Amino acid sequence: MKTDNDDRLRQELRLAQLEIKVLREQLLKSAQEAQRTREQMDELSRRLVVEEPPKQVPVVKQNGAPPDESSNNGQPRVLCVEDSEPNFRLIESVLRERPGIELVWAETGAKALQLLQEKTPQLVLLDLDLPDMHGSKVLQDLHAQPGLNGTPVIVISADATPSQIERMLSAGARNYLTKPFDIRRFLFMFDEIMTSA
Numbered sequence: 001m002k003t004d005n006d007d008r009l010r011q012e013l014r015l016a017q018l019e020i021k022v023l024r025e026q027l028l029k030s031a032q033e034a035q036r037t038r039e040q041m042d043e044l045s046r047r048l049v050v051e052e053p054p055k056q057v058p059v060v061k062q063n064g065a066p067p068d069e070s071s072n073n074g075q076p077r078v079l080c081v082e083d084s085e086p087n088f089r090l091i092e093s094v095l096r097e098r099p100g101i102e103l104v105w106a107e108t109g110a111k112a113l114q115l116l117q118e119k120t121p122q123l124v125l126l127d128l129d130l131p132d133m134h135g136s137k138v139l140q141d142l143h144a145q146p147g148l149n150g151t152p153v154i155v156i157s158a159d160a161t162p163s164q165i166e167r168m169l170s171a172g173a174r175n176y177l178t179k180p181f182d183i184r185r186f187l188f189m190f191d192e193i194m195t196s197a
Contacts, residue, residue: 037180075102076194079121081112081138082156083131087179091125091156094183098190109133113141116148123193126173128157128164136171143172152193156181 078101082088088105095101104119106112109130116124124142128135135155143149152174157164160178168176175189 075100076123077102077104077119077121078123078125079104079106079112079115079119080125081106081109081130081135082125082127083107083129084127087127087156094186095190097187098194101194107131109135109138112138116142116145116151120148121151123190124151124153126153126155128155128159128168136168139168139171139173154186154189154193156186 078095080088080091080103082091082105085107092103095103104115104121106115109132112124112126112130115121126135126138130138135157139153139155142151142153153172155168155173155176156179157168157176158179159165165176174193177186177189
């Protein structure tokens with residue numbers, strides 16, 4: 001009887017050790033992926049530093065009219081809702097490719113909701129994992145406000161689960177990009193929205 005208990009305990013111990021080993025390997029893999037992502041973002045930031053201002057046609061509406069009067073001196077306004085400063089700086093670097101854009105930054109959902117009223121952006125870039133609320137709440141409140149409910153939103157999130165993507169697109173987001181995002185794809189989405197704004 002004691003031998004059976006000893007064998008069972010040894011077997012449980014081996015299983016526990018195996019689980020610990022698997023968890024350790026998963027943790028190491030996650031840390032390595034996070035490091036690779038940071039390195040890629042750093043590299044993208046370095047590559048996107050532009051020494052000369054790019055020659056780009058200013059963004060105008062499809063009918064040739066200047067951008068909305070709610071923008072700053074005719075400049076289209078983009079609200080970036082992102083709690084990570086490095087991620088915001090990356091987006092800022094990418095948008096240097098599009099001169100004539102006023103980029104406004106909100107680090108929290110509450111600040112985003114305040115700036116939506118004050119600044120009336122033509123586009124919102126929305127992270128989901130905010131310190132004070134989930135980005136879906138910002139999207140919901142945006143769509144509930146008259147005059148803002150048609151504002152296009154591109155979600156930029158590390159959450160790549162199909163259910164989350166579907167949920168946000170169903171809630172009214174125009175597009176969904178997962179971090180680290182493809183810069184060409186982002187600029188394509190950006191141009192498509194801004195030229196029809």
